[in-house]
Amino acid sequence: MSDQKSRFEHLVEAPADPIMGLQEQFRQDPREEKVNLGIGLYKDEEGKSFLFPSVRDALQRLYERGYAKDYLPIDGDKGFIEETLLLSFSKELVESKPLIGFQTPGGTGALRIAAEFLSSEVKGKVYISDPTWPNHRPIFERAGFKVESYPYYKGQLLFDEMKRALAAVTSDDIVIFHACCHNPSGEDLSLEQWQEISDIIKACGALPLFDMAYQGFAEDPYKDPQAVQLFLREGHELFLCSSYSKSFGLYGERVGLLAASLSKPKEAASQIRAQIRALYSNPPLHGAQIIKEILQNAALKKQWEADLATIRKRIETMRKSFVEMIGKSDLAYITDGKGMFSFLPLTPDQVLSLQKEAGIYMPKSGRISFCSLNQANLSYVTKSIGRHL
Numbered sequence: 001m002s003d004q005k006s007r008f009e010h011l012v013e014a015p016a017d018p019i020m021g022l023q024e025q026f027r028q029d030p031r032e033e034k035v036n037l038g039i040g041l042y043k044d045e046e047g048k049s050f051l052f053p054s055v056r057d058a059l060q061r062l063y064e065r066g067y068a069k070d071y072l073p074i075d076g077d078k079g080f081i082e083e084t085l086l087l088s089f090s091k092e093l094v095e096s097k098p099l100i101g102f103q104t105p106g107g108t109g110a111l112r113i114a115a116e117f118l119s120s121e122v123k124g125k126v127y128i129s130d131p132t133w134p135n136h137r138p139i140f141e142r143a144g145f146k147v148e149s150y151p152y153y154k155g156q157l158l159f160d161e162m163k164r165a166l167a168a169v170t171s172d173d174i175v176i177f178h179a180c181c182h183n184p185s186g187e188d189l190s191l192e193q194w195q196e197i198s199d200i201i202k203a204c205g206a207l208p209l210f211d212m213a214y215q216g217f218a219e220d221p222y223k224d225p226q227a228v229q230l231f232l233r234e235g236h237e238l239f240l241c242s243s244y245s246k247s248f249g250l251y252g253e254r255v256g257l258l259a260a261s262l263s264k265p266k267e268a269a270s271q272i273r274a275q276i277r278a279l280y281s282n283p284p285l286h287g288a289q290i291i292k293e294i295l296q297n298a299a300l301k302k303q304w305e306a307d308l309a310t311i312r313k314r315i316e317t318m319r320k321s322f323v324e325m326i327g328k329s330d331l332a333y334i335t336d337g338k339g340m341f342s343f344l345p346l347t348p349d350q351v352l353s354l355q356k357e358a359g360i361y362m363p364k365s366g367r368i369s370f371c372s373l374n375q376a377n378l379s380y381v382t383k384s385i386g387r388h389l
């Protein structure tokens with residue numbers, strides 16, 4: 001090193017990501033009885049990562065057949081895009097709407113590409129639900145947007161407050177919605193409520209962007225995109241950012257879809273393509289091949305539907321057992337919650353003492369994932385948490 005002062009002298013440490021940071025603390029905790037309820041990762045009844053039988057069979061077929069490890073096109077795999085557009089929107093809408101699609105590195109990749117493209121096309125702000133997935137704000141802020149929030153959930157769904165806030169949004173703005181299994185609350189809107197939101201968004205002219213990270217975890221993979229499909233039928237221009245991390249258990253393979261319905265689809269696609277080329281050039285190959293193999297093969301697709309049903313059933317059982325074992329009637333909302341998460345009515349201090357005293361980890365908000373519970377840890381977890389409720 002020369003005597004010259006480093007240009008990086010001013011650097012300070014960025015705060016650790018709240019969820020990933022928690023996982024690191026959990027890893028270092030030596031206690032055997034520890035449980036991490038903070039991470040959004042599906043675990044089976046034995047507490048192990050779950051390889052979908054449909055994914056295992058698709059992998060077998062891919063290895064037997066072999067496939068070239070060439071680069072994918074910038075847009076991604078054509079067959080994957082066709083299949084996932086159908087999965088998101090239905091045949092009727094794919095055939096009648098000017099949809100464009102891109103295979104992306106996970107749902108985060110889809111959101112970031114959407115944010116990059118929109119930051120040069122849209123003048124206004126981005127509105128996110130309060131609360132929301134903690135990465136929404138930084139993704140859009142780092143793409144240059146001012147991010148504000150609309151009320152969504154505080155102990156209960158705040159539908160009237162949400163409607164009032166959205167009515168004041170302008171046609172220059174973007175509103176982000178969770179398509180299903182709202183993360184972190186587990187509380188979704190009914191189809192009738194989505195219709196009201198669609199009317200409000202139409203009246204104010206904002207651009208809706210749906211984030212769908214849990215397709216197949218609420219009702220089934222075909223019903224779960226009902227809000228997105230409703231908006232499309234109602235004639236909105238819209239964006240959809242889908243993650244297949246949870247829906248296929250392919251977390252580390254990084255597979256997602258960025259889709260949009262907008263006027264000038266050809267021009268928009270070319271601009272998005274230019275963004276992707278300059279960011280990561282083209283998406284990862286392997287996970288998308290697995291998903292394409294499943295969706296193009298009737299037997300594998302059936303198996304995948306059954307795999308998702310197994311997951312939903314296990315989450316449902318864990319939600320029910322949790323509420324029964326805690327034995328408090330005011331937690332009944334947990335039984336009806338959709339997807340992996342719900343909030344527990346715990347203060348940040350209570351969350352901290354659960355971590356210290358019992359090795360039970362969750363973010364300060366009290367959001368827990370029911371996928372980390374199983375018959376072996378349920379009694380320990382409910383007894384420990386029950387002491388604070």
Ligand SMILES: Cc1ncc(COP(=O)(O)O)c(C=O)c1O
Nearest residue numbers: 040106107108133183213243245
């Ligand atoms: C609401 C929401 N959106 C997006 C994502 C990101 O998905 P991925 O891991 O595929 O990037 C997640 C992941 O937890 C999520 O919960």
